[in-house]
Amino acid sequence: MTVMSGIAARGESVLFMAACPDCRARIELAAGALRLAIGGSRRTTFYSFTCPECGAAVRKPAGERIVELLTGGGVRTLRLHSAL
Numbered sequence: 001m002t003v004m005s006g007i008a009a010r011g012e013s014v015l016f017m018a019a020c021p022d023c024r025a026r027i028e029l030a031a032g033a034l035r036l037a038i039g040g041s042r043r044t045t046f047y048s049f050t051c052p053e054c055g056a057a058v059r060k061p062a063g064e065r066i067v068e069l070l071t072g073g074g075v076r077t078l079r080l081h082s083a084l
């Protein structure tokens with residue numbers, strides 16, 4: 001198992017390690033449980049998931065490296081366009 005910057009790969013499946021800010025549970029999320037939104041600025045680039053422990057909707061900013069990791073791991077990506 002390789003752990004690097006919050007991403008873990010076990011066999012064929014990629015799991016993303018995250019911590020819930022509400023209940024502080026340490027959780028592992030498959031790519032399908034995460035959503036990534038890429039906006040025109042850092043403020044609008046974030047990833048989100050629902051905590052399986054407490055059900056909280058968690059949203060965290062995603063830097064360039066996290067974006068790379070998530071997209072490389074097959075997380076569904078939504079590209080937000082600044083001109084709506």
Ligand SMILES: [Zn+2]
Pocket residue numbers: 020021022023024025051052053054055056
């Ligand atoms: Zn939680």
